[in-house]
Amino acid sequence: MNQVFLPWIIISSSALLIMLFTAIKRDHLYTSMISSTALLVALIAQLLQVKTASYHSDLIFIDAATALLSALLILLALLLSLLLYPWLKSLNEPKEEYYMLFLLATQGAMIVAASDHFASFFMGLELLSLSIVPMIVYQDKNAKALEAAVKYFVLSALASAIILMGIALLYFYSGSLSFSALLQDTAITELASAQTSNIAYQVAILMLLVGIAFKLSLVPCHLWIADVFEGAPLPTTALLATLSKAAIFVLLIRLFSSGSWQQYPDFITILSLIAGASMLLGNVLALLQTNLLRLLAYSSIAHFGYLLLAILAMHPEQALVSTTSLAAEASLFYLLGYTMTLLGVFLILMLLASQQSSLDFTLERLKGLFWIEPSGAIVLGILFLSLAGIPLTIGFVGKFYLTFAAVNSQLWWLLGTLVISSLLGLFYYLRVILMMVEKPGTVAQKLIVLNPSSVFVLSFMALVVVGIGVFPGPLAAFVQSIIGS
Amino acid sequence: MTSMLFYLAAGVAIIAALLTVTRHNAVHALLYLVITMLAISLIFFLFGAPFAAALQIIIYAGAIMVLFVFVTMMLHQGELSVKQESQLYRPAQSLGAILLSTILLFEVIYLLSPQAAVIITPDTRVVIGAKEIGLKLYTSYLLLVEIAALLLLTALIGAFHLGRRHQENSK
Known part of the structure; x- marks a missing residue:
């Protein structure tokens, strides 16, 4: 086996190790330590080979960019795993299974992000979604969690079936399931001239798009996300919103950055419509939401709408400046900024939740948080500013990059939609912040008990969000060197 | 035909x-x-x-x-x-x-x-036949077999966790 698989081997074997360990003796603390250590070691192993990684087989394609994104995925999982212990401790459930499912889901996300073959993509996707289902319904006999799990399970199975049918049609068309063979097939470039004649090919791509749009909760397929966000336990929601979506988006970038099939005007039109509708509808739905989790769910629809802009900017009809990697850089930067910020928000909510029994997060509950728990509220405020895209945060840099890429590719209509929906977004993000600053009516009570790991995670988050927001240069240069190479 | x-x-x-x-x-x-x-x-x-x-x-x-x-x-x-x-x-x-x-x-x-x-x-x-499938599975698609194993493990853990609770409920 090649050394590029080292992080994979570490992560999946740590899941097995936890299983064996649990079979002998259940111990929550050790399990938590094993999973965090394994993720840390995997992260180091992954980071060490970012510059040098280059592996290509039938199933898997790993280059510097994929290695960097895999490192991002492991980092997200690592940060989340550091806060799993206090959250799970308060549950009246067996806890070790959660870590196994968590590690296996991380493994699935990494397989999806690195796959170069429809078979490995599909298996990775199933590994990811199948491990998320028990994690959604993990907590107790909570009716909302059950509803969320059933919704996610049925709809995700349906989306997988649609993707599978699309894959089958693509195989029927080209006789190959490998991305590189499929996307760089000369027969397909010939098809570009006579594209209207081949219905099967178009239907196949459309089916793939529908399945991926479901997994990313883009507009026509977004109905499940608010209920799942509301019903699922917080760490699962965080995993679903960051790790799973990021992995699938990475795959979408892969599909779009090579080959020529995506240049057909029909697909561009459909994707533009999806992007525009996601931005607008996501923000409009979030506008008057009083439940914080539903608000985050709708805002995540909008953010992935923004991200689609970067994908659309990848193959411009006429570019102002001819840089090949600008759009890919923009999408990577935005993805990094958004997932880190959102994860930070969920981590703070997890800290809030572990102290209180009620599960629903209305905006009212954040009222006066600033006066009760200044450190937590400041970090949460910074994260929300970053989500809104205010300068000096990573969210601004991401949005700046995105706008730059879109201007470069002259996507004027979508840019207009981006501006309008960002303004809408500003309204509800600031509403959350204002709610926190308001004077509390009731007696102040300590909401968050900070332990060393949560202090570390929170300060790390704030540092990343503000640090990269103020000095984006080094990271941008690094990303550029990796994508450009 | x-x-x-x-x-x-x-x-x-x-x-x-x-x-x-x-x-x-x-x-x-x-x-x-x-x-x-x-x-x-x-x-x-x-x-x-x-x-x-x-x-x-x-x-x-x-x-x-x-x-x-x-x-x-x-x-x-x-x-x-x-x-x-x-x-x-x-x-x-x-x-x-x-x-x-x-x-x-x-x-x-x-x-x-x-x-x-x-x-x-x-x-x-x-x-x-069986030979051709086996050859494919254990050479070029070996990784898929491993992923499938992980998939089954996930299903097993999930079913174990969800199923165990039903048992406790009925007691």
Whole structure:
């Protein structure tokens, strides 16, 4: 086996190790330590080979960019795993299974992000979604969690079936399931001239798009996300919103950055419509939401709408400046900024939740948080500013990059939609912040008990969000060197 | 000739699948689902993959169907379902299933008869048997086998966690 698989081997074997360990003796603390250590070691192993990684087989394609994104995925999982212990401790459930499912889901996300073959993509996707289902319904006999799990399970199975049918049609068309063979097939470039004649090919791509749009909760397929966000336990929601979506988006970038099939005007039109509708509808739905989790769910629809802009900017009809990697850089930067910020928000909510029994997060509950728990509220405020895209945060840099890429590719209509929906977004993000600053009516009570790991995670988050927001240069240069190479 | 046999089997598969999703009774739906599986297995056989066809029957029509029947049995609804079950086994109910599976049976008999072998072989010179599948699985697709193992592990852990709770509830 090649050394590029080292992080994979570490992560999946740590899941097995936890299983064996649990079979002998259940111990929550050790399990938590094993999973965090394994993720840390995997992260180091992954980071060490970012510059040098280059592996290509039938199933898997790993280059510097994929290695960097895999490192991002492991980092997200690592940060989340550091806060799993206090959250799970308060549950009246067996806890070790959660870590196994968590590690296996991380493994699935990494397989999806690195796959170069429809078979490995599909298996990775199933590994990811199948491990998320028990994690959604993990907590107790909570009716909302059950509803969320059933919704996610049925709809995700349906989306997988649609993707599978699309894959089958693509195989029927080209006789190959490998991305590189499929996307760089000369027969397909010939098809570009006579594209209207081949219905099967178009239907196949459309089916793939529908399945991926479901997994990313883009507009026509977004109905499940608010209920799942509301019903699922917080760490699962965080995993679903960051790790799973990021992995699938990475795959979408892969599909779009090579080959020529995506240049057909029909697909561009459909994707533009999806992007525009996601931005607008996501923000409009979030506008008057009083439940914080539903608000985050709708805002995540909008953010992935923004991200689609970067994908659309990848193959411009006429570019102002001819840089090949600008759009890919923009999408990577935005993805990094958004997932880190959102994860930070969920981590703070997890800290809030572990102290209180009620599960629903209305905006009212954040009222006066600033006066009760200044450190937590400041970090949460910074994260929300970053989500809104205010300068000096990573969210601004991401949005700046995105706008730059879109201007470069002259996507004027979508840019207009981006501006309008960002303004809408500003309204509800600031509403959350204002709610926190308001004077509390009731007696102040300590909401968050900070332990060393949560202090570390929170300060790390704030540092990343503000640090990269103020000095984006080094990271941008690094990303550029990796994508450009 | 192969294409005619294929369309016949595919037609049976589609009709049976449609009947599966439109039945009101779970057992009837299962019956048609078995026929769908058998028809698909026949299609595998036609295309020169006898091993895949056998697996399709053993795993889907055999093992998974038994699981389905077990689940349906466990969801037994008492008095009401006993009353329904007396309606269930009228011979008239099985006519559709018998008809569809008879078509498949005739196809198999035709395929196994000596004169069919002459007609079929030119189209399907490559026979994909257990050896070819095994070679593929354990060389170029080895990683997929490993991912499938992880997938099964996930399903196992999930089912264990969810199932255990039901046990505790009933105590």
